[in-house]
Amino acid sequence: MQQRTLSHLQALEAESIHIIREVMAEFAKPVMLYSIGKDSSVMVRLAQKAFYPSRIPFPLLHIDTTYKFKEMITFRDEFVKSIGADLIVHTNTEAIEAGANPFDLGTQRCCGLLKTKALLDALAAGGYDAAFGGARRDEEKSRAKERIYSFRDKFGQWDPKNQRPELWNVYNCKIEKGETIRVFPLSNWTETDVWNYIQLENIPIVPLYYAKEREMVVRHGQLIPLEHGMRLTEGEQPRMVMSRMRSLGCTYCTGAIRSEAANLTQIVTELNEFKRSERENRIIDHDTEGSMEMKKREGYF
């Protein structure tokens, strides 16, 4: 008799698909946050599988801070078109027009306006009662405690001390008008799982994840890509560095890593050798001790 056990990736896939379908069945208007990164790519693939042979029955929402890499935007438009999904792009244009940028505002305030506020506005404008996000619990300590269905009050805020217990695969979808649920179908995936799945499933990803010579500034030991009129401080010299992105965000807030890994096999191999965590090169997480937790309380994903 053949053995009937799922591999860990198949088990994670089954769990995520169950979550995605459950949300679609129980909420009036779900939306899927699409950040263009590798986790989003996996999440979108799972949504395709969940509703096959139908199209993905909810729109993808991209919060565009206008500080994203050009390659990300090109990839986004082609990818979304190729799978026939609906895409909504939302930008806090008011803040941008008022001159919001990370150089003058600092990363915390900039992130608050261009990501958190933009996200809350977009969710309110669309009347979405559930929003999928690609966050994983292994990314950051406060995320390790977040539910798969993360309840947010009328202001989009997370209260870590008052989370609903979540048992088995039975999720509580009950909310009042104005309240929302953030849903994290990849909660139990690790960075390694995501890369192994991308490789196994041949999922397209932004070329920024692959190593090549890129123009960089070295600041406080971090490799910062030269894009979007990045302001150089005195004595700083941009130079070409063989590098790639381990995670993707805004250009100013995403450090690159030195790497030769130019294809998926090399990336997976490199991953096993990493000594440092994935979000280490995400500047916003380290602004203050426990800063991700504070941002989440305010409504950040």
Added chain:
Amino acid sequence: MSNQVIEEPKELLRFSTAGSVDDGKSTLIGRLLLETNSVYEDQLASVAKSGINRSTGPIDLSLLTDGLRAEREQGITIDVAYRYFQTPRRKFIIADTPGHEQYTRNMATGASTADLAIVLIDARKGVLPQSKRHAFIASLLGIPHVAVAINKMDLVDFRESVYNRIVTDFRAFAEGLQIPFIEFFPVSALDGDNIVTKSDKTPWYSGPPMLEYLETVPLDAGRNYKDLRFAVQYVVRPNLDFRGFAGQLASGILKPGDSVMALPSGRTTKVKSLPSFDGPLNEAFPPMSITVELEDEVDISRGDMLVDPRRMPHVSRRLEAHVVWMQEAPLKTGTPYLLKHTTQTVTASVSELRHKVDINTMAHVPAEELGLNEIGLVQIEAKRPLFYDIYRENRATGCFILIDPETNATAGAGMITEAAWAGRDRRRSAGLQLEEGVLTPAERYKRNGHYPVTIWLTARKDLAYLLERRLFDRGCQVHVLADDHETNLLPEFASVLNHAGVIAICSIASDDDSERDRAASFIERFVAIDPADLPTDDNSAANKILSRLEQTGFLPSEISFNSGEGI
């Protein structure tokens, strides 16, 4: 599929850990993470930077898992945290839960998805009430494997006698629980003894180190491949030609060509195909998320269940269950809650609180209500029938949550038990003994097209006979039982009729709550009609009762033998 080198598929093991700060639980997890290279340098640096070190070691491993600011300040773990690590053989998900008494709900949450529980015991202190609580909750939540980590062996000089005493004590206590497999490990999480490699300080210990055990413990305990249970989550309808029923297979095996019965309609059909993004499947097994295409156009929607007609679940509005209460406002009998079970959400209330369980002594205590973190055995009455199994036999179809409709909070978690009425003790006491014959309830159902239900009707004898006629004309098997002859065996007679697949209408001359409650206690499908709710006109009253039977799902509304009057 790419043709590049892909790492070997691993299995997934989910385990929960419970223990208080002093047991060294966080240190044990920190140790497992550290030894499997699951901690990055910057995370270690961040722990060092925090300036906190409650341990005697060079770095406080417990800080790796204490996630939230409040926790770091108070030195306690507030909530369930999930951790991940992997070895070449398996990927592990740890549900790390606090051990304080007031956090029973978190322990239950962490245990709900676990295949295995690690219970920590401080070697110096022996089996404390909290270790017992953890083991009890693991047992209640149906975890098949418990690993008892006897920690801080370094502080008792790795003495075999200490280990042996704790093993004996724990085994004696665990005899009263339902845990199929228990293993014991003498460890020091702080120093790493018997965690990843065998310690040379415990030459008397012949078992494996903990990690090796975690990598090899069999995973198939508690999996059910026999009873097909597929709750429909969502109907996929890309166009008029395709209708797929999407869901996660709770138990059993499903293949194209298999005969399935849809509940509650009772229609049977065959599986046409199992389409998927990656191509059609030859077979599906739990816990796969699949889409099922059926041979016939059957009206099925979310909340319905596909089952094997030879192995039916319980179909009933009533159930008995252990409930862990999880909110401040206490559980009270008669209060309406929303009950979510598989993909159904129905209004339900607790009709009886049989007893509370003292989690320190496991004693049954009479109770009026259940408070936060208390556990009790309750009887629940739902507005619609649920398709369920006993939790011990099928975790996925034996569990449910209760939602408080006032606050939307997840108020309780339930594990369905063997109900009193399912046992035949009470019928036996009336001199009745019904053996399971060769005919199954499903076969009778298929023949009759309706569930055998008992209708309890007071002071409306004419209506009882009218109802009998109306049901008969709809093709139902039905019989009126009137209590004119002063018999006190009416519930037993009704039970026999139901057993034969027949609807029983009990016509009672005058109110007798105790007899009604007795009937309700052992008749699986029982509908008591409140006379005050009925129109005085018999025809309208019969219509009302029939539509109630349809709403509860006991009587299919699409049944084709309509009496012509229409409802």
